[in-house]
Amino acid sequence: MAFQKICVYPEPVLSRKAEDITNIDGQVHTLAADMVETMYAASGIGLAAPQVGVSRRLIVVDPGKEEKSGLITLVNPVVVSGEGHNAIDEGCLSVPDFTAEVPRHAEILVRGITLDEREVELNAGGLLAIVLQHEIDHLNGILFIDRISPLKRDIYLRKLKKKQRQT
Numbered sequence: 001m002a003f004q005k006i007c008v009y010p011e012p013v014l015s016r017k018a019e020d021i022t023n024i025d026g027q028v029h030t031l032a033a034d035m036v037e038t039m040y041a042a043s044g045i046g047l048a049a050p051q052v053g054v055s056r057r058l059i060v061v062d063p064g065k066e067e068k069s070g071l072i073t074l075v076n077p078v079v080v081s082g083e084g085h086n087a088i089d090e091g092c093l094s095v096p097d098f099t100a101e102v103p104r105h106a107e108i109l110v111r112g113i114t115l116d117e118r119e120v121e122l123n124a125g126g127l128l129a130i131v132l133q134h135e136i137d138h139l140n141g142i143l144f145i146d147r148i149s150p151l152k153r154d155i156y157l158r159k160l161k162k163k164q165r166q167t
C-alpha cells in the first residue's frame with residue numbers, strides 16, 4: 001500500500017467522467033487499498049479514484065469517528081434514487097481551504113459492487129448520504145463547487161487566483 005498524491009482543482013482528471021470498472025482485478029484491489037490509506041492520512045471521510053489521478057469508478061468512504069469503523073468501498077456506484085433535502089458545509093481534499101453548503105438529497109439509495117464482487121444496495125441518510133453523493137459526483141467529473149451558487153464559486157476562484165499569484 002502506498003499513499004497517493006491528491007489531485008487538486010483545476011487538474012483536468014477531476015472534471016472528467018470516470019470509466020466503469022469491468023474487472024475487479026489485483027489492480028483495482030491495490031487502488032482501493034491506496035485510496036483508503038490516502039483518505040485516512042489526509043483525514044478525509046471519502047475519496048474517489050479521480051482524486052488520486054485514476055479515472056475509474058471507485059470510491060471509498062468512512063464518515064465514522066473511529067478509523068475503519070464505517071469503511072465502505074464501492075465499485076461503479078450509482079445513486080438509484082434520492083429523497084428530501086439536506087445541506088451541510090462540505091469540503092473536499094481536491095478543493096483545499098474552502099467549504100460551502102451544498103444542496104443534496106437527505107436520503108439516497110445507492111447501488112454498487114463490493115471488492116469481493118457482490119452487488120449491494122445501500123440505504124443511506126445523514127452524513128453518509130452526503131459523502132456518498134459527493135464522491136459519486138467525483139466519478140461524473142462534478143466537484144462540490146459546481147453545485148453552489150456562481151457568487152460563492154466566484155469567491156473561491158478569486159481566493160485561488162490570489163493564492164496562485166503568491167506562489
Ligand SMILES: [Zn+2]
Pocket residue numbers: 091092093094134135138
Ligand atoms: Zn471531494
